[in-house]
Amino acid sequence: MSKTITSPLSERANNIKDSITMAVTDLGNQLKKQGHRVISFSAGEPDFDTPQNIKEAGITSIKAGKTKYTAASGIIELKNAIVKKFKNDNTLTYTNKDIVISCGAKHSIYNTLIALINTGDEVIVPSPYWVSYPDQVELVGGKPIIIEATDKAGFKITPAQLEAAITPRTKMVIINSPSNPTGAIYTKQELQALADVILKHDNIYVLSDEIYEELVYDGTEHYSIASLSKEMQDRTVVINGVSKAYSMTGWRIGYTGSTTEIASAMGKIQSQTTSNPTVASQWASLEALEGSQEAVETMRTSFESRRNLMVKELNKIKGMTCLTPPGAFYTFPNVSALYGKTSPEGLVANDVDFCAQLLTLYKVACVPGSGFGAPDHIRLTYTASAEDIKEGIDKIKLFVESLK
Numbered sequence: 001m002s003k004t005i006t007s008p009l010s011e012r013a014n015n016i017k018d019s020i021t022m023a024v025t026d027l028g029n030q031l032k033k034q035g036h037r038v039i040s041f042s043a044g045e046p047d048f049d050t051p052q053n054i055k056e057a058g059i060t061s062i063k064a065g066k067t068k069y070t071a072a073s074g075i076i077e078l079k080n081a082i083v084k085k086f087k088n089d090n091t092l093t094y095t096n097k098d099i100v101i102s103c104g105a106k107h108s109i110y111n112t113l114i115a116l117i118n119t120g121d122e123v124i125v126p127s128p129y130w131v132s133y134p135d136q137v138e139l140v141g142g143k144p145i146i147i148e149a150t151d152k153a154g155f156k157i158t159p160a161q162l163e164a165a166i167t168p169r170t171k172m173v174i175i176n177s178p179s180n181p182t183g184a185i186y187t188k189q190e191l192q193a194l195a196d197v198i199l200k201h202d203n204i205y206v207l208s209d210e211i212y213e214e215l216v217y218d219g220t221e222h223y224s225i226a227s228l229s230k231e232m233q234d235r236t237v238v239i240n241g242v243s244k245a246y247s248m249t250g251w252r253i254g255y256t257g258s259t260t261e262i263a264s265a266m267g268k269i270q271s272q273t274t275s276n277p278t279v280a281s282q283w284a285s286l287e288a289l290e291g292s293q294e295a296v297e298t299m300r301t302s303f304e305s306r307r308n309l310m311v312k313e314l315n316k317i318k319g320m321t322c323l324t325p326p327g328a329f330y331t332f333p334n335v336s337a338l339y340g341k342t343s344p345e346g347l348v349a350n351d352v353d354f355c356a357q358l359l360t361l362y363k364v365a366c367v368p369g370s371g372f373g374a375p376d377h378i379r380l381t382y383t384a385s386a387e388d389i390k391e392g393i394d395k396i397k398l399f400v401e402s403l404k
């Protein structure tokens with residue numbers, strides 16, 4: 001009897017979904033290879049170079065021979081700088097035993113989930129969400145429970161929605177403020193109202209992803225839910241990193257602040273998986289946190305003016321509505337009023353058709369909202385130049401006006 005051939009892959013690997021946005025990315029790459037100029041609003045990173053002083057610190061560390069293993073959870077100098085940063089920026093008191101430095105904030109999120117989530121535990125994920133949250137929850141055996149925050153609600157969940165989603169299996173709530181993809185920011189009062197719900201239940205933790213903390217506009221302030229009370233701090237793992245604020249996406253340094261118990265578990269997990277994050281990147285990150293912060297403000301003001309331009313131009317297009325995002329570097333317009341219309345490429349039935357046809361016909365790349373759990377929307381990054389923003393949105397206008 002011949003054996004049935006089954007997939008060699010684990011159930012976990014088989015369960016990871018292919019990114020719905022990959023098809024549009026592939027199409028953009030194909031067009032570029034064919035020699036077309038594509039205006040890209042799809043990047044997830046700043047367009048600035050890493051500041052020179054930070055690069056130099058990385059180079060100096062290599063030249064000084066700092067090229068060997070470090071403690072798995074990171075060098076003490078950087079942990080101390082992170083403790084100081086949490087104190088100064090977020091009024092959060094940690095010791096260096098509460099800090100784990102990892103290979104990017106994405107890795108910090110994964111470590112947090114694997115340290116806290118048991119098989120079958122529910123993790124509440126507000127949508128629109130950053131693409132990796134639901135898949136990472138599933139990878140560690142958890143169950144993502146999606147609750148929807150619409151544009152009418154400013155892309156923020158309410159305490160009532162949160163309470164209604166909580167069950168005896170709920171172990172965690174993910175909060176991402178400022179948000180990718182919406183740029184939404186919870187106020188201190190809104191966070192307090194969510195914290196009041198969470199603290200009514202024993203054993204519910206918060207993963208608070210604050211990677212866009214520095215990129216806030218119009219004088220809006222960023223608050224960490226962990227800073228509301230000692231009790232809330234003990235229930236929260238704060239995620240942050242250097243990728244977005246210091247334009248260091250390729251250096252791969254993220255970090256967490258948590259209780260010592262959780263940090264020590266994450267440190268053990270990291271010691272058995274990746275070991276320490278890259279040494280030169282750790283020294284460069286130390287300079288990022290301790291050196292001049294001038295470049296952060298230069299980048300922030302530049303993003304703010306490009307945001308204003310993009311939002312103004314997008315809202316001139318009939319059929320698209322775009323809130324002004326108070327943070328991060330993305331706009332997230334609603335394009336659902338255009339679904340059901342037709343372009344020379346065929347029916348625009350949804351966000352994926354919209355982005356694929358816009359790219360094919362006008363060579364402008366945006367990201368479909370369904371990857372973020374919001375199929376009425378598309379995401380545009382304003383890390384492009386002002387000229388590209390103007391030209392790209394003029395082309396989107398032509399595309400929309402051509403729809404019948």
Ligand SMILES: Cc1ncc(COP(=O)(O)O)c(C=O)c1O
Nearest residue numbers: 044104105106130180241243254
């Ligand atoms: C909300 C959010 N969290 C985390 C990350 C990951 O950051 P890092 O590059 O440090 O892994 C990103 C990157 O796009 C993000 O948008």
